[in-house]
Amino acid sequence: MITYDSVSKIYGSGPGAVTALDNVSFHIEKGEVVVFLGPSGCGKTTTLRLTNRLDSITRGTITIGGRDINEQDPVRLRQSMGYVIQEIGLFPNKTIAQNIAVVPRMLGWSKDKISERTDELLRMVQLDPALYRDRYPAELSGGQQQRIGVARGLAADPEILLMDEPFGAIDPINREQIQDEFLKVQEKLKKTIAFVSHDIHEAIKMGDKIALFSEGRLIQYDTPEMILTQPKNKFVADFVGSDRALKVLGLMRVRDAMNPVPLNIIQGDTLAPAAIGFLEEKKRRYGVVVDGGKPVGFVSLKDLKFETGPVRDVATPFPVMAQGRQPLRDALSMMLMHDLILLCVIDGNGDFIGTVSYQNIQRAILDVYSDETEDRDVTR
Numbered sequence: 001m002i003t004y005d006s007v008s009k010i011y012g013s014g015p016g017a018v019t020a021l022d023n024v025s026f027h028i029e030k031g032e033v034v035v036f037l038g039p040s041g042c043g044k045t046t047t048l049r050l051t052n053r054l055d056s057i058t059r060g061t062i063t064i065g066g067r068d069i070n071e072q073d074p075v076r077l078r079q080s081m082g083y084v085i086q087e088i089g090l091f092p093n094k095t096i097a098q099n100i101a102v103v104p105r106m107l108g109w110s111k112d113k114i115s116e117r118t119d120e121l122l123r124m125v126q127l128d129p130a131l132y133r134d135r136y137p138a139e140l141s142g143g144q145q146q147r148i149g150v151a152r153g154l155a156a157d158p159e160i161l162l163m164d165e166p167f168g169a170i171d172p173i174n175r176e177q178i179q180d181e182f183l184k185v186q187e188k189l190k191k192t193i194a195f196v197s198h199d200i201h202e203a204i205k206m207g208d209k210i211a212l213f214s215e216g217r218l219i220q221y222d223t224p225e226m227i228l229t230q231p232k233n234k235f236v237a238d239f240v241g242s243d244r245a246l247k248v249l250g251l252m253r254v255r256d257a258m259n260p261v262p263l264n265i266i267q268g269d270t271l272a273p274a275a276i277g278f279l280e281e282k283k284r285r286y287g288v289v290v291d292g293g294k295p296v297g298f299v300s301l302k303d304l305k306f307e308t309g310p311v312r313d314v315a316t317p318f319p320v321m322a323q324g325r326q327p328l329r330d331a332l333s334m335m336l337m338h339d340l341i342l343l344c345v346i347d348g349n350g351d352f353i354g355t356v357s358y359q360n361i362q363r364a365i366l367d368v369y370s371d372e373t374e375d376r377d378v379t380r
C-alpha cells in the first residue's frame with residue numbers, strides 16, 4: 001500500500017544540514033499497523049510528515065497504491081489520510097461534533113451524512129453522542145480529547161491513518177484502555193496505519209510490524225516477535241531491553257503455551273478411591289476436576305484419602321483461571337500472585353480447554369527463541 005523507496009530527508013544545507021532520514025526503504029501492506037519506533041530524533045515523525053507531504057522528500061520516492069505522492073495534489077493527498085497527533089489540535093471554539101466534521105465538511109458531505117457519521121464515530125470511541133457532541137474540547141478530559149482526535153482522524157473513512165504518538169500524553173492506565181479500544185476498532189476497520197511511538201511496549205502491543213530507526217536509518221523492519229527474539233544487532237537488542245524474554249510473554253497467548261491434553265484430568269463424577277488409583281497410575285499428586293466440560297477445581301491425593309464420594313464434591317475451586325486468548329504474561333502473573341503451580345485455562349464460554357504450568361511457559365519461550373531450523377520437541 002505505502003512504499004518508501006530510498007527515501008532521504010535533509011533539512012537545511014551546507015555545514016548546518018541535518019540528515020533526518022537516510023536512504024530508507026520499506027513497504028507497509030494494506031490493513032497493517034506499522035509502528036515507527038526509536039529514540040528521540042531518529043526520524044520517526046519526519047517519515048510520517050513526508051508521507052502526507054507536510055514535508056518534502058529530498059531524495060527517493062514514496063508511493064501509495066503504486067502512485068508517487070509527488071504527482072498528487074498535496075491537499076487532496078492529506079484529505080485522503082487521517083492524521084492524529086499527540087497535541088490533538090482540536091479547535092477550542094468548535095464543538096466536538098464540529099471538530100470531528102472538519103474533513104467531511106471540506107469534502108462537501110451533506111449535513112445528515114456528517115451528523116450520522118459523527119454519532120457513529122463517537123460511539124466507536126466509547127463516548128455517548130447525546131452527552132458529548134455539543135460539548136467543547138475544554139469540557140473533556142485529556143483521554144476523552146484524545147479519543148476525539150482518533151474519531152476526527154477516521155471521520156472521512158480514510159484508508160490510511162497516520163498517528164504521531166497519539167496516546168503519548170495520556171496516563172498509563174487510560175493509555176492501556178484506549179490502546180485496547182483502538183485495537184478493537186482496527187480489527188473491524190482494517191485501516192493501513194503508520195503509528196509513531198517511542199515506547200517499546202506500545203509498539204509490541206499495537207504493531208503488526210515495527211520499523212526501528214536510529215539516527216535516520218532504518219535498522220530493523222520486522223514483526224514484534226522477530227524484533228524481540230532475533231534482534232539484528234546490538235542497538236536493537238539494547239533498545240528492546242534485557243527483559244525481552246518477558247516482553248515475548250506479552251505477545252504470546254495462553255492458548256499457545258497451554259497443554260490441551262493434561263494427564264491429570266479427572267471427571268467430576270469419578271469416585272474418590274478410583275481417582276486415587278488414577279492419579280497414582282499417572283504419577284500425579286494433583287488432579288484437575290472437570291465436570292460436564294467445565295472446570296471445577298483441584299484435588300490432591302491427600303484430599304481424597306478419606307473420601308468415598310465423587311471428586312466434584314471435594315475439589316478446591318480454582319482461585320483464578322486464564323482465558324485462552326489472554327497474554328501469557330497475565331497467566332504467569334496469576335500463577336505468581338496466587339502461588340499456583342498449575343493454572344486452568346478456559347474459553348469464552350467458560351469451558352475447560354487446558355492447563356498451564358511454569359514448565360509450559362518456559363518451553364513456549366524457548367520454542368520462540370530456538371532456531372527455526374532446529375528440531376524441536378513439540379510434546380509438552
Ligand SMILES: Nc1ncnc2c1ncn2[C@@H]1O[C@H](COP(=O)(O)OP(=O)(O)OP(=O)(O)O)[C@@H](O)[C@H]1O
Binds near residue numbers: 018039045
Ligand atoms: N524542520 C526541521 N528543521 C531542521 N531539522 C529538523 C526539522 N525537523 C526535524 N529535524 C531534525 O531531524 C531529525 C529527526 O527528527 P524527527 O522529528 O523525525 O525525530 P523523531 O524520531 O520523531 O523524534 P521525537 O521522538 O523526539 O519526536 C532530528 O535531528 C531533528 O532535530
